[in-house]
Amino acid sequence: MSGEFDPAAELGLFPDKTFVCNCRGFITKNDAVRDLCDRFIRNGGHFYDVLRRYDELTAYVLGREEATGASCIKWAIPFLKAFGATDHLMHQYSKETMELMPNAARTMNYISKILPTFITSSMYEHTMMEVMESLDAPLCETFCSKAEMDQADFGRAESRKIREMAQEVASLRIPKVEYKLNVPMEVHADDIKIIRTLDDILQERIPQLSAMNLMESLTIVTAHKKAYQLLDIRRQTSIDLDSTFYIGGEQSDYQAMDLVRDSGGMAVAFNGSEYAVRGCNIAILSKESTVGAVFAAEFYDKGLQAVLDLASNWERKYLKNADVHDVNLMQAMLKENPRKLPEVYIVDRKNVDEISEKSDAYRKKLLGI
Secondary structure, eight states, rough: TTTTHHHHTTTTOOOOOEEEESSTTBBBSHHHHHHHHHSSSHHHHHHHHHHHHHHHIIIIIOOOOTTTTHHHHHHHHHHHHHHTHHHHHHHHHHHHHHOOOOOTTHHHHHHHSSSSSEEEEEEEHHHHHHHHHHHHHEEEEEEEEEGGGGGGGOOHHHHHHHHHHHHHHHHHHHOOOOTTTTTTOOOOEEEEEEEEHHHIIIIIIIGGGGGHHHHHOOOOOOHHHHHHHHHHHHHHHHGGGEEEEEEEGGGHHHHHHHHHHHHTOEEEEHHOOOOHHHHOOOEEOOOHHHHHHHHHHHHHHHHHHHHHHHHTTHHHHHHHHHHOOOOHHHHHHHHHSSSOOOOEEETTTTHHHHHHHHHHHHHHHOOOO
């Protein structure tokens, strides 16, 4: 009944903030989908890099209306299937190669006990199951890409055609030129070749095969899907985006982070790519995850301004005696970083180019490609 006294609400027992995060760079180190391609597809690492390049070109450089970041997760599936990947083998390989960020399990357990916690990732469910088992954080709710490999049956002739297409893709050269988000630039000749080749394969040749049915059956967490999931989380929790703390790092996190930031919430690029930094309030460069819990705890306790105040005073002398929500957590973070603190930057229009470049370089050094 409207207006009825609710003792639980009066005691503050209902959460008024949420925590949402991506995996790579904050929870995991390895690029799970690339690892799967490298395992099953001949020259699969480079094959996936070309797919991802095409993904970024069509979504962020050409700005095609139908394009959305992380679609390469969908495109990789028929090629994995044609080279013999099964649900069991993908589970097994994900388990063997899983590499968590230092202190990620402790961090996620801590955060999930103080805030409703959601993990949103483009990785396949096969890998996400291994991530959750490694984290042992049952209070976290997850969203990930779902693909049932064993439901499809490719004939020998079709599998051979798809494998030949994979080698055609893997033969393409990726230029070193980097494109800036929303900055018009001439597309490099090698990128034009990538676009033409993948347009032909994905729009003309694959649709003629039964592999298209497998692709259409997938539930993929793309960049747009991550933004939609934020709105779903808001509906589920009745907590607005201005009370959301989002940690992201992938290109596909940009739209969601930009939405949180523009709504008055906290968007943190944690070891973020250039595009992720362009959607954030704060950028963090760290070799371990505890610092993420420190900022999440401040957001939980005092809100957005407390996070910004902590970031603006980010030096060891201040942090040792700072009036923070959890002194023990702060001391643990300082102990984990005895020589050098994680780098923390408040991002604005004046420094976004510099910080995005620095963060992208740090990410590549820490995580690889």
